[in-house]
Amino acid sequence: MAKHLVLAGGGHAHMEILANLGEFIKLGWRVTGIGPSDYHYYSGMGPGMLGTTYEPDDIRFATRAQVEAQGGTFVRDTIVAVDPQKRCLELASGAQVEYDLVSFNTGSSIRRPEITGDQEKIYTVKPIERLYEAREAISSQADLHPIRVAVIGGGPAGAEISGNLRELLAGSSCPAEVILYAGRRFMGRFPEAVRQKSRRLLGRAGVKIVENGYLQRIDDMHLVFDGTGGEAVDFILLATGVHPSSFFETAGMAVGRDGGLLVNRFLQHVDYPEVFGGGDCISFQERELDKVGVYAVRENPVLLHNLKAIIQGQPLQAFDPGGDYLLIFNLGQGQGVLRKRWLNMSGRLAFKVKDWIDRKFIERFK
Structure with a gap:
C-alpha cells in the first residue's frame, strides 16, 4: 500500500502544500487532509468580516475542494489525540487515521x-467563523433595543474586534455601547506610539477602553474582575490569550513553554522525524516566536x-523567521495602525495597505 501523508489542519502554514498536493500524489503517496470545516478562514481578515468590510466568501479557502480536486482525501473532523509511537491520530468521531508522515497546522484556541x-x-474570536455568527446575532438585536457589547482582551485582537x-x-436603530476590557494596560507590549495611535482611533470611533484588571469569571452575563464587580452586558467576545491544542503534551511529545509542538529549525519535531508542523500550534526551538x-x-x-525532501531522501531546509515584521491593525471604518521598525502611521492609508496585502494573499491561494 502507498505510504500516507496527513495534513492535520488547513491553516496558513499549509497553503503552499495544499496548492501543490498533486506533487505528493505523483510521488506515489496517499494524501489526506483533516479539518473541522470544509473551509479555512484567513484570520487576518476576520475582524473585517465582523465589521462587514468583507463577507465570509471573501476571506476563506475551499480546503476540501482543493484537496479532492488534486486526488487527495479530505476528512471533516477534529483531531483529539495523537499516538506518535503508533503513528496514529484519533478524531472526535472516534475514527483513527494512521500516517507515515504528518504535518500539524491545527492553530490555537482562546483561553476561556x-x-x-x-x-x-x-x-x-477563534475559530474565525464564530465572528460571523456574532455579527449576525449582534446586528439583529441592535435594531430592536439598546445593547452593551463587551470585548475581553487588551491585545491586537481585542483592539481590532472592538473597532x-x-x-x-x-447604522443600528438603537444605541449601542462597545466596551474593551483591556486588562491593566491596553496594548501593553507595543511601543507607546502604537498604543496611542490605536487608542485615539478607537476612542474616536466610540469604543470605551477599561483598564481596571483581569476578568476572573462570567456569571450569567455579568463580568467579574479580580474578585469584584458584576457588570451586566448583552454580548461578550473573548479575545484573550491563545494556546495550542493540548493533545501534544497529553501524548508525551516534547512541547514548548506554551504547550506547542516543539520543532527544530527544519520545522520537524525534535524527537519524531516524521512529524512536522507550523503556525500557532508549534513552539520553535531556536527562539520564541x-x-x-x-x-x-x-x-x-x-x-x-x-x-518532499524527506520523502525523496534530500537535505532539509532550515526555517529563517526573519527579523522585524510589518504589523497592521484593522481598527474598523477604514482606519488602521501600521508599524514596521521605526515607521509608525495610522489612518486610511494604513488600512488600505493591509487590505491590499490581505486580498493578494487570498487571491494567490484561492
Missing part, C-alpha cells in the same frame, strides 16, 4: 474564563520543501 449560566451570547464592532453597529500569521506564511515554502 470560568463561565456559569447561559453562554449563547458569548463568542470566542470593527463599532463599524458593525454604526509571536503568535502572528506572518510566521505561518513564511513557514509555507519550508514545510513544502521539507515534506
